[in-house]
Amino acid sequence: GAGVSQSPRYKVAKRGQDVALRCDPISGHVSLFWYQQALGQGPEFLTYFQNEAQLDKSGLPSDRFFAERPEGSVSTLKIQRTQQEDSAVYLCASSFLGQETQYFGPGTRLLVL
Amino acid sequence: AQRVTQPEKLLSVFKGAPVELKCNYSYSGSPELFWYVQYSRQRLQLLLRHISRESIKGFTADLNKGETSFHLKKPFAQEEDSAMYYCAPPHNYGGSQGNLIFGKGTKLSVKP
Numbered sequence: 001g002a003g004v005s006q007s008p009r010y011k012v013a014k015r016g017q018d019v020a021l022r023c024d025p026i027s028g029h030v031s032l033f034w035y036q037q038a039l040g041q042g043p044e045f046l047t048y049f050q051n052e053a054q055l056d057k058s059g060l061p062s063d064r065f066f067a068e069r070p071e072g073s074v075s076t077l078k079i080q081r082t083q084q085e086d087s088a089v090y091l092c093a094s095s096f097l098g099q100e101t102q103y104f105g106p107g108t109r110l111l112v113l
Numbered sequence: 114a115q116r117v118t119q120p121e122k123l124l125s126v127f128k129g130a131p132v133e134l135k136c137n138y139s140y141s142g143s144p145e146l147f148w149y150v151q152y153s154r155q156r157l158q159l160l161l162r163h164i165s166r167e168s169i170k171g172f173t174a175d176l177n178k179g180e181t182s183f184h185l186k187k188p189f190a191q192e193e194d195s196a197m198y199y200c201a202p203p204h205n206y207g208g209s210q211g212n213l214i215f216g217k218g219t220k221l222s223v224k225p
Contacts, residue, residue: 003156
């Protein structure tokens with residue numbers, strides 16, 4: 001079956017620009033996670049959804065970051081007024097339940113100039 | 114705070130040699146633990162899961178509660194094992210969440 005998909009795969013933004021990153025999880029997966037992976041680092045947790053409810057957003061680095069999953073399936077991570085330090089790969093993962101194996105998307109590589 | 118440490122940034126071995134990638138974690142309780150792998154130009158994928166013993170490609174890992182370690186092992190490395198390996202315990206084990214806490218990763222290079 002289809003895995004987790006993310007779009008766009010690459011995004012170049014000018015500093016100050018707003019960006020929106022999309023994640024399509026595996027159908028039927030209740031849990032959805034966003035991670036940020038800086039160059040040379042492991043992924044770091046940003047936020048977690050159970051269906052449409054955002055249960056944890058403790059990893060979001062600033063109030064410029066906003067995520068939603070309005071219908072409990074597709075999720076969007078929005079970054080307002082992008083800064084150079086936002087440059088990273090943004091990974092989306094989904095799982096049937098929170099403690100189960102997470103399936104990762106290919107990531108969106110964001111470069112802020 | 115829960116932490117995971119992968120002390121080796123790079124590990125280089127020859128084909129056929131045993132390989133061990135180290136992982137130490139810091140939290141109490143009986144944790145679930147995962148190893149994820151990322152091959153070149155591919156997405157992160159599950160390599161091994163402690164509780165269910167799911168494993169691919171001949172890797173094993175034993176949870177040592179005394180040493181709080183979950184080292185990944187394979188008796189005979191293959192060139193196709195070259196990849197980035199991440200040890201990843203889930204946050205709030207026993208709860209309903211499960212976001213992963215990744216180590217910084219170890220790059221395994223298997224030379225012919």
